[in-house]
Amino acid sequence: AQTVTQSQPEMSVQEAETVTLSCTYDTSESNYYLFWYKQPPSRQMILVIRQEAYKQQNATENRFSVNFQKAAKSFSLKISDSQLGDTAMYFCAFMKLDGGATNKLIFGTGTLLAVQP
């Protein structure tokens, strides 16, 4: 079974600064995806960034980037130039690729990020 662990329940960062959220996972699978989702107070899960396990290059999306260390099973999210709108709960998630069958997401417990003005 796969597990996802987020060891930082809460974090705080000053506006315009950089913050890194940690995530580790456990799996014996070789073909999978990793995700970071953002859940603001509106409750809707929003995809922030996605990483394919077979790609060595770390994914980036504007101010968001990941540090994917496959051997260490680590997948951290770096947010640069933090903005007040980044305040939200952030979830790390794992998806095993099952050849067209159920591609379910396995989530961590989340990190609550507060961006301070």
Next chain:
Amino acid sequence: ETGVTQSPTHLIKTRGQQVTLRCSSQSGHNTVSWYQQALGQGPQFIFQYYREEENGRGNFPPRFSGLQFPNYSSELNVNALELDDSALYLCASSRQGGTEAFFGQGTRLTVV
């Protein structure tokens, strides 16, 4: 905002009652997944529907059941509600085999 809509947004039920939650998937998506998110926790996979059939299930009892309709919308039914069923229920739509899931805003269910 995604095109996934859920109704109702909030619901209060009494222990032992039954509840139906609804989800309309995003245009072009044929797969719907349901997740339960207890307070302070990450979402837990309940089940997934594809072509109107259950296509994978998490560790939830049979009193959690679902339907998918020809237009790909879906319902989640929970019978014999228990206090621990109080949670945010999230629906996500995707293409079959796809890796990107689009979530709705959820239904907050409170069981008293």
